[in-house]
Amino acid sequence: MARSEEAQAFFHAVYSAVQEIPHGKVTSYGHIAKLVGTPQRPRQVGVCLKHLPVDPSARFNHENVPWQRVINAKGVISPRSQPEGSRSQAAALEAEGVVVTTGALGELMVDFAEYGWFPRILPSEEGDGLESVDSEEGESDEE
DNA sequence: AGGGTGACTCGTG
DNA sequence: ACACGAGCCACCC
Numbered sequence: 150m151a152r153s154e155e156a157q158a159f160f161h162a163v164y165s166a167v168q169e170i171p172h173g174k175v176t177s178y179g180h181i182a183k184l185v186g187t188p189q190r191p192r193q194v195g196v197c198l199k200h201l202p203v204d205p206s207a208r209f210n211h212e213n214v215p216w217q218r219v220i221n222a223k224g225v226i227s228p229r230s231q232p233e234g235s236r237s238q239a240a241a242l243e244a245e246g247v248v249v250t251t252g253a254l255g256e257l258m259v260d261f262a263e264y265g266w267f268p269r270i271l272p273s274e275e276g277d278g279l280e281s282v283d284s285e286e287g288e289s290d291e292e
Numbered sequence: 293a294g295g296g297t298g299a300c301t302c303g304t305g
Numbered sequence: 306a307c308a309c310g311a312g313c314c315a316c317c318c
Contacts (some may be wrong), residue, residue: 153315154313156314156315159315160315171316177298177300177301178300178301179300179302180312182300182301187313188301189301189302189312189313190312190314190316191299191300191301192299192300192301192312192315193300193311193313193315194299194300195298195299195300196298196299197299197316198299199298199299199315199316199317200315217301219299220299221299221300221301222300222301222302226299227299227300228299229299230297230298230299234299235299235311237298250315254304255300273304276307277308
C-alpha cells in the first residue's frame, strides 16, 4: 500500500461519511472531519476527495461517492488549481436539483439554509461508527 | 530526505 | 468586514 494503514483508514472513513450525504444536499469539509472523529483535519478531507479514484472498479470512486456534495464552510464550492473542477462540481450539484448561484467575484455558492446537511454528532459515534443522527437542522445563516 | 502545496477552519487583530 | 497565522498532513516534486 502506498499509504500507512492509518491514513488508509482515514480515507475509507471519509468516503463512507460522504456517501451518507443525502441526494440534493450539501455539507462542509469541516463537518465531514467531525463525523469521522478528526475535527481538526478538514484539510485532509479535501485531500481525500481530490484523490478519489475515477476508476469505477475502485472500491470508492467518482460514481459511488457523491464528492460534489462537499463544499467549504462559507457555502462556496472551493476554488481549485483548475477552474473547471469547481465548474463541474456545480454542474453535478445542479444535476441533482441544487441551485448554485454565482457571486460578484465568480464564486459558486450554495445556500446552506436550503441545502445544508449538518446532522448532530453523538459522542458515542466519534471515531467509531461514524453514523449520524439526521435531525432536521435549523441552521440559520447565510443570506 | 526535505520542503512546498493545498478540494479547510478557526482564532485574532 | 477583511487579512493573517497556526494547525493539519498526504502528495508531489
